[in-house]
Amino acid sequence: MDDMLKDFVVEAMDLAVNVEEHLLALERDPNNKETLNAVFRSFHTIKGGAGFMNLPALVAACHLTENLFDALRTGAAPVTPIAIEAALQASGFVADQLTDLSNGARPEQLASMPDSLERILVNAIEGKGDAPPKAAPVTAPAPAPVAAAPAAAAPAAAASTSAPGADGLDWEAMFVAVTPAGTYTPAEKPAVAVAAAAPEPAAAPVAAAAHAPAAAKPAAADAGADRREEKVQEFRAASAPAKEDSIRVDAVKLDALLEVAGESVQAANQAAVLLERLLQFKFEGPAATLMATLTETLERASRYSAELQRATLATRMQPVGRLFQKFPRLVRELAKDLGKDVELTIEGAETEVDRVVVDSLYDPLVHMLRNALDHGVESPEDRLAAGKPSKAFISLKAWQEANSVMIVLQDDGKGMDPNALRRKAVQKGLINENGAPSDEEAYQLVFLPGFSTKEVASSVSGRGVGMDVVKTAVEKNRGAIHIDSSLGHGTKFAIRLPIELSIVPTMLVSTSGAALALPMAVVQRVVELPDNFMNVGGAPVLKDQGRPLPVRSLASSLGYEACSEKVGIVIAAPQPYILAVEAVDGTADLVIKPMTAISVDGITGTARSAEGELVLVVGLSFLMDGCRSTLKVAA
Secondary structure, three states: OOHHHHHHHHHHHHHHHHHHHHHHHHHHOOOOHHHHHHHHHHHHHHHHHHHHOOOHHHHHHHHHHHHHHHHHHHOOOOOOHHHHHHHHHHHHHHHHHHHHHHOOOOHHHOOOOOHHHHHHHHHHHOOOOOOOOOOOOOOOOOOOOOOOOHHHHHHHHHHOOOOOOOOOOOHHHHHHHHOOOOOOOOOOOOOOOOOOOOOOHHHOHHHHHHOOOHHHHHHHHHHHHHHHHHHHHHHHHHHOOOOOOOOOOOHHHHHHHHHHHHHHHHHHHHHHHHHHHHOOOOOOOHHHHHHHHHHHHHHHHHHHHHHHHHHHHHHHEEEOHHHHOOHHHHHHHHHHHHOOOEEEEEEOOOOEEEHHHHHHOHHHHHHHHHHHHHHHOOOHHHHHHOOOOOOEEEEEEEEEEOOEEEEEEEEOOOOOOHHHHHHHHHHOOOOOOOOOOOHHHHHHHHHOOOOOOOOOOOOOOOOOOOHHHHHHHHHHOOOEEEEEEEOOOEEEEEEEEEOOOOEEEEEEEEEOOEEEEEEHHHEEEEEEOOOOOEEEOOEEEEEEOOEEEEEEEHHHHHOOOOOOOOEEEEEOOOOOEEEEEOEEEEEEEEEOEEOOOOOOOOEEEEEEOOOOOEEEEEOHHHHHOOOOOOOOOOO
16 A cells, blocks of 8 residues: 555544444434534545545545535534434444455455435435335535545536536635645626626526516525535634644554663663672772763663653553554444444543553453443343333443553443353353352353353354453453442442553562562552461451451462561452561662563563562462462363
């Protein structure tokens, strides 16, 4: 794909996603003129670029949809469900074409516009609800394709009449208004073009269409002139080039820049440690002066390295709204297919997170939404029978919490029955009879590969290949997922992720001779451990701020040799506990390298400390699960 086509595809995809969001908003508020104009402008812009790139199917679909929204915003056609459905289908076709281009298809390989799409768009333009005759004409006025290809559009404009059309609009004047000076010379207009008292038969479109007395023509001409001026201003605003305040950079280059920035910070930290050791010696004369200069230089280098790191991180941060805005239509279409009435609410779309996290969370969230709609939310009849409103609600929220981002998906459906989950897992041979004793562990069963509570697989779910993908994707991004459910009231999935993946704030600890790092996202505070503990059910327990918390050894959880662990770290997990370690060595922002050659339970990556020592990073999900590995399938 050449650079011009690539830029068009990226920009058009952003517009297409925004169009779907506007259409769903328009379905709730059909009289919102601002939304109608926004959709019109988006299709108009995509059409102009598509014409310049010689993409006839895209031009045709956008042209008809543009006609539809011109009719809707002028009141020539009503905003009906079929109009919204037609626009959504057109938006979907545009998105499919852009996706094909993004995946490497050549323009000539793209599919043509389906006849069914053309029919439903023509129906909507004419305000009909039924299928039209095959050759139904498009009656709405068609704006000249001027957005991105003035040179190509000029012949078409020149061929059009220079007089106002039946709609009272002077299309040539609007074309001239948005065309760069010197690129098009309008033809001379005949004297009868504006408002003649006695037009000749050849110049009769306005008079013949109006069938009005001559005395009424000046007022009509004034109204037409005002409307033309309004349209000219609108087209000029829509077609004006946007100010270039951003550039597109290859994500691979950003990743490489971030890695270099992280390594520079690490090198600066190591240099600071070495300098601190050097300053323990006594320097005199010129050597003392050199050491003072070296100290100042290293401090400056360290400061600039940290600034570089922060600036580079900022380039990778993106709002999760870029991800969330794709879901309202998914929920709408799927709820319609399942015969359910569901409303999706979104909060915290402005919350920023690492670009890699945003890109990798789409599939997991799609699986979760599909499960919520199919398994969690009841039909309207069942909800009414249970004393609930017929309309179900699903909420998708995001917010920043300390050094993490929380993403919560919650429904008000029937909830999960832990006993039913255990029975189904035993029946499928995924656990033994004594597996998953607590409700929290029972909820985790849904993440096992092959687990499903459905007897018969449908097109939506039931094959047991969805939720394990969710767990895998979250843990791959060094995150954790927790389920909370109440039978009859709904289910909540809470995902905790690091704000950024490469550089993580950690607490450095040591135990059994190993240097380890714990993500600060789950560290609450450090406490001193006594020699003897209370025992509850054979397990050690320590009171912290008046609440009894279980004490778990980090060494034994990771399979290390037993050692004297006198320091406890309170872990902020769904079920809080105290993690016993040998010593706490401080805190550090570490550049995390993922472990690819080997896999170790509980360890998510490696890093280098300021002293240059290898540090193993304990996984966030492992800590959130209470230092227990993921449930294993029964042998």
